[in-house]
Amino acid sequence: MISIKDLRKVYRGRHREVTALDGVSLDVAEGEIYGVLGRSGAGKSTLLRCVNLLERPDSGTVTVGGVDLTALPERRLRTERRRIGMIHQHFALLSSRTVAGNVSFALEVTGVPRATRARRVAELLELVGLEGRANAYPAQLSGGQKQRVGIARALAADPAVLLSDEATSALDPETTDSILALLADLNRRLGLTILLITHEMDVVKRICHSAAIMRDGRFAESGRIADVLARPGSELAAELLRLGPAPDLPGQTVLDVTVSGDTAERPLIAELARRFEVDVRILGGTVEQLAATRAGRLRLLLPGTPADNTPALTWLRDSGIPTEVRA
Numbered sequence: 001m002i003s004i005k006d007l008r009k010v011y012r013g014r015h016r017e018v019t020a021l022d023g024v025s026l027d028v029a030e031g032e033i034y035g036v037l038g039r040s041g042a043g044k045s046t047l048l049r050c051v052n053l054l055e056r057p058d059s060g061t062v063t064v065g066g067v068d069l070t071a072l073p074e075r076r077l078r079t080e081r082r083r084i085g086m087i088h089q090h091f092a093l094l095s096s097r098t099v100a101g102n103v104s105f106a107l108e109v110t111g112v113p114r115a116t117r118a119r120r121v122a123e124l125l126e127l128v129g130l131e132g133r134a135n136a137y138p139a140q141l142s143g144g145q146k147q148r149v150g151i152a153r154a155l156a157a158d159p160a161v162l163l164s165d166e167a168t169s170a171l172d173p174e175t176t177d178s179i180l181a182l183l184a185d186l187n188r189r190l191g192l193t194i195l196l197i198t199h200e201m202d203v204v205k206r207i208c209h210s211a212a213i214m215r216d217g218r219f220a221e222s223g224r225i226a227d228v229l230a231r232p233g234s235e236l237a238a239e240l241l242r243l244g245p246a247p248d249l250p251g252q253t254v255l256d257v258t259v260s261g262d263t264a265e266r267p268l269i270a271e272l273a274r275r276f277e278v279d280v281r282i283l284g285g286t287v288e289q290l291a292a293t294r295a296g297r298l299r300l301l302l303p304g305t306p307a308d309n310t311p312a313l314t315w316l317r318d319s320g321i322p323t324e325v326r327a
């Protein structure tokens with residue numbers, strides 16, 4: 001649905017250049033929620049602004065719904081942009097307009113007749129759970145309600161794609177949960193494709209089917225969550241399923257194993273103990289119900305050095321279980 005190829009963007013100031021995008025490629029499948037995770041300054045906002053061409057990349061292509069936006073003249077681009085909704089961290093509502101007025105505004109600019117507008121606004125407010133608040137002003141709303149208005153407005157033109165720029169970063173944890181639940185629900189019910197940027201791993205855990213880690217204008221890693229979890233040495237998997245620093249236990253083997261999907265159903269520790277006659281101890285672990293799948297990471301202790309445990313380690317890896325020896 002969204003296909004980005006080798007995007008580059010350099011900001012040129014008088015004294016210095018900043019490479020905000022350094023060759024980013026990305027494919028977001030139709031109906032998927034894709035999260036781009038990164039620290040401040042990684043280039044996430046620039047990437048998002050390049051998807052609807054609010055920012056022109058220096059090179060590379062952006063294709064949305066089969067249309068190469070980078071090749072379009074400005075007028076066609078304005079029309080195509082309507083197929084891409086956007087929500088913002090600080091909501092970007094018009095304070096002088098009511099809730100209904102804010103949502104209606106998005107329809108007015110596209111020339112929807114007044115009678116149709118009123119019906120559509122009512123539908124949209126119901127969709128985001130704001131029935132009864134049509135006549136309130138933004139100042140009278142909580143942060144979560146403001147973001148619901150932002151979402152209703154973004155969906156007004158019935159877009160195929162929604163871009164989310166840190167949509168929950170200004171909200172408390174409970175409100176964040178309810179907004180993420182709403183986005184996941186809209187994704188399911190409307191088949192809405194969502195590309196979001198965030199610095200919060202929890203957002204990726206809760207609703208994303210695919211994710212990327214962005215650093216210094218590049219993707220350090222990306223992929224479907226299920227694939228990432230099965231990838232040995234994955235940085236994203238380690239972030240999704242965090243374990244603290246490993247203890248240093250000379251003469252013994254500390255290993256982290258990641259289980260997900262089918263492997264999460266296996267009686268792994270019993271199998272390991274039986275096959276290799278080892279006393280397996282659990283040093284730590286985390287199990288998460290991710291949007292994509294249930295997954296866990298266990299830190300195990302085996303007697304003997306890693307060399308002594310080669311058969312067990314080989315068996316784990318051959319069984320498709322990402323296994324990392326920590327000590």
Ligand SMILES: Nc1ncnc2c1ncn2[C@@H]1O[C@H](COP(=O)(O)OP(=O)(O)OP(=O)(O)O)[C@@H](O)[C@H]1O
Nearest residue numbers: 011018019020038039040041042043044045046047
């Ligand atoms: N308009 C601009 N002019 C000059 N430099 C810019 C501009 N916009 C962004 N940058 C620089 O480009 C780099 C990437 O910025 P960007 O805002 O895309 O990162 P980000 O990951 O979204 O971070 P944040 O969450 O802080 O917005 C940063 O070094 C930033 O200072």
